[in-house]
Amino acid sequence: MRSHAHSNRTAALLSVASNTLLTVAKLVLGLVTGSVAVLSEAAHSASDLAASAIAFFAVRTAARPADRDHPYGHEKAENLAAALEGILVLAAGCAVVFEALRRLIVGAPAVDHIGLAIAVMAGSAVVNLVVSARLRRVARLTGSPAIEGDAAHLTADIWTSAGAALGLVLVAITGWKPLDAVAALIVATYVVWMGVRLTWRAAQVLLDGGLPDHEMALIEEVLAGFSADGVSFHALRGRRAGSKRHVDLHMVVPPETTVRHGHTMSGQVKSAVRSALPNVEVLIHLEDH
Ligand SMILES: [Zn+2]
Numbered sequence: 443m444r445s446h447a448h449s450n451r452t453a454a455l456l457s458v459a460s461n462t463l464l465t466v467a468k469l470v471l472g473l474v475t476g477s478v479a480v481l482s483e484a485a486h487s488a489s490d491l492a493a494s495a496i497a498f499f500a501v502r503t504a505a506r507p508a509d510r511d512h513p514y515g516h517e518k519a520e521n522l523a524a525a526l527e528g529i530l531v532l533a534a535g536c537a538v539v540f541e542a543l544r545r546l547i548v549g550a551p552a553v554d555h556i557g558l559a560i561a562v563m564a565g566s567a568v569v570n571l572v573v574s575a576r577l578r579r580v581a582r583l584t585g586s587p588a589i590e591g592d593a594a595h596l597t598a599d600i601w602t603s604a605g606a607a608l609g610l611v612l613v614a615i616t617g618w619k620p621l622d623a624v625a626a627l628i629v630a631t632y633v634v635w636m637g638v639r640l641t642w643r644a645a646q647v648l649l650d651g652g653l654p655d656h657e658m659a660l661i662e663e664v665l666a667g668f669s670a671d672g673v674s675f676h677a678l679r680g681r682r683a684g685s686k687r688h689v690d691l692h693m694v695v696p697p698e699t700t701v702r703h704g705h706t707m708s709g710q711v712k713s714a715v716r717s718a719l720p721n722v723e724v725l726i727h728l729e730d731h
Pocket residue numbers: 486489490534595599
């Protein structure tokens with residue numbers, strides 16, 4: 443548990459560090475050369491920095507134990523962060539669509555420092571590739587939605603940078619200006635879809651959407667193992683909060699069962715569910731026939 447929280451925090455800090463580096467480098471390059479393209483890249487990296495800072499605060503908040511104000515824990519801070527990441531990706535995708543359409547309709551403004559702009563985008567894509575791969579690995583290990591969201595955001599940015607750089611290269615080769623906007627439109631459509639999916643998935647958890655079918659099946663399998671001698675289960679429910687799962691259910695026992703025995707049995711069910719699924723909190727309501 444503690445080490446997962448630590449991995450999440452380290453991963454979030456890596457993203458904060460790389461985005462700080464990218465923002466400063468692009469800002470300096472943009473100011474020195476006076477390239478508008480590089481300066482707008484710097485503005486984008488600054489918004490990425492804000493997003494990674496949100497992810498950092500979210501994983502820090504999520505790791506706090508339950509308290510008086512939040513008796514169910516703080517895990518959903520992560521899903522809130524993932525939803526914000528999704529909205530940022532969506533907004534970035536829409537901005538690219540808007541800009542590409544404007545170029546197609548009104549015509550492209552003369553792009554200055556094309557070689558430099560391509561180099562900056564390519565460099566930025568490489569950094570984001572390395573960082574997002576690391577974040578995805580950590581998210582898979584810890585199940586952190588905030589880190590997964592930041593990884594998805596950086597991946598969307600790789601596509602945006604790669605699409606923009608490819609467009610500029612194609613324009614430089616063919617001399618046909620609209621290619622730039624066409625490449626951007628194709629990539630932006632994908633980025634918008636990524637943003638929608640990220641926001642949607644985070645919203646499902648915030649709305650207490652159920653656990654996936656395969657996880658419910660796993661729990662039912664565990665319960666079936668206890669269902670033998672006059673014991674049955676019903677009203678099984680599950681939901682997620684950050685990297686945590688909450689499961690509750692009713693357990694029916696024979697009427698002659700003592701409170702002590704019933705409690706011992708429900709304890710065994712809890713441990714069995716816990717060893718079948720990682721990071722799960724189980725609440726069992728006992729009743730008799
Ligand atoms: Zn971004």
